[in-house]
Amino acid sequence: MGRELWKGNEAIAEAAVRAGLEAYFGYPITPQNEVLEYLSHRMPELGRAFVQAESEPAAINMVYGAACTGARVMTSSSSPGISLMQEGLSYIAGTEVPMVLVNVMRGGPGLGNIAPSQGDYNQICKGGGHGDYHPVVLAPASVQEAVDLMPVAFEIAHKYLNICTILIDGSIGQMMEPVLLPEMQPVVRKVYDWAVSGAKDRKRHVLSSIYLDVPTEEKVNLRILGRWRQAQENEIRFKEYFLEDAEYIVIGFGTAGRIALSAVRAARAKGIKVGLFRPISVNPFPYKQVEHICQRAKSLLVVEMNTGQMLKDVQASVKNRIPIRFYGRLGGVMPFPDEFVEEIQEMIHNPGKPEDDSADLWYLRMMAR
């Protein structure tokens, strides 16, 4: 089968189906509605479970129940809805059951708007729900990459008994692009030694996130951390562009990373030796790789559609070795490649000092506009 023109949200939904999605539970919220709408006909026609829940808390708890059976399960939502799901996500992490979450981010905080944003990086990567847990978060920059990451997300979720989030924004969700969809995989329900199914010819299974015995809870936390450490070891994903001879490097994830690629190409056309590093796994973050590339760059430009949330992770890698410039657009404003090109040129003319507070300097520039 050749490439077809698909809307991001629908392509993601179909890719999940082809990756063996057995049950989907969701609630309408823009700009992710097409995931829910597409699956509302696609899942029943394949005899698979679909429920439009009464709320995001209900949807995530339906996912929680279905995840306890060991099935491949998923929900999708957008920023305010994801906030409502945080309780359930924490329980799912604490019970150590697998699920895939698609977050089509929009402008915020609060009700915000329905335009593309990356303002939920911290919420998604650094936990969101209560307790010590670390979801795996993959941030594709195109519809094709999102499609390709869907089966990966299920494999990661089931390998590490964890939440795996596909983190995109409204632009990738709403955009139509040519995509090559993967072949349909058969649904294979693995027999897990922890899943509930009725205690037939075996000891019963009890799945819970409650451990009133405090030392036991500590052990569970360490077990969760142990799997996370394995994920940190195995699940680092990123893409590099024009880095071979790059003196300056732009770092951005998802849509900002994609816009940055256009900017980098335009800057190259002007003769600037600039490259792009685009983290795909934003949690675990490619700390070592960023540390490695900054050893040969004169300075870095971090671009995001937020106030510099990933910037903190880049700073943790760079450790004041070279100057970092930051540029962000907020609240659903999409940056143009030209803005990034200007920032690249500014970075070269005024490299600043490694110890500069790049978020602070960016804020002052924004306010002086």
Added chain:
Amino acid sequence: MATPIVNIQNLVYSRPQGFTDTPTHYCPGCTHGTAHRLVAEVLEEMHVLDKTIGVAPVGCAVFAYNYIDVDFVEAAHGRAPAMATGIKRVLPDRVVFSYQGDGDLASIGMAETVHAAARGENITIIFINNAIYGMTGGQMAPTTLPGMKTTSSPNGRDVETQGYPVRMAEMLATLDGGGYIVRRSLHDPKNIRLAKKAIRTAFETQVHGLGFSMVELLSTCSTGWGVTPVQSLSWLEEHMIPAFPLGDYKITPSVAALKI
């Protein structure tokens, strides 16, 4: 099972197969133990213990899985019907039930309860109504009676500022998705027998795919109510039954036609 200490021909009462031998953590006089036992007996009599998945609530029955010997999951506060929905949709041939108190079901989990019923979700809810939050120390529940003293209505529930109790069986019975919705009580042997029969009918409703089923069980909380275990039984009869009348609120014709 351990070696019987009575001759089998004289045995009239023993721990049901669906019950573990965990010593109870419930307070003296609490009827949770009775309700647990009825569920275990019914699942055993229906021969479905090995295909049942229970969903435990947050509240005193958070450890229901320590007693009822089937596969279990433990839900977040109020979310048990949603979690049961997720399990049932993936495993439609299994028996899935939630066991919830009044705070869990009628307060924080009201939406999940109402919508599970509205969808006609093929699950069974065992609803323990004792008019109080037991686990957290006796606060006012959505089912607390007008004038009833709790730790958060110390002068008695003032309906002017704290509203009125919620009658769940009556409310859910208005929804088309319900197959079997009744209220029973656990305050004396006769009513306990009627409660068991209702629990059986509720699970049969599910097994036959006849829609949402709920058995509301009026229960005691002598600790929370501040009375002795014996007094709690008469308190239930005198005060709760008038406010929450026992009865069948919804039995669809297909459920009524079931031969049990």
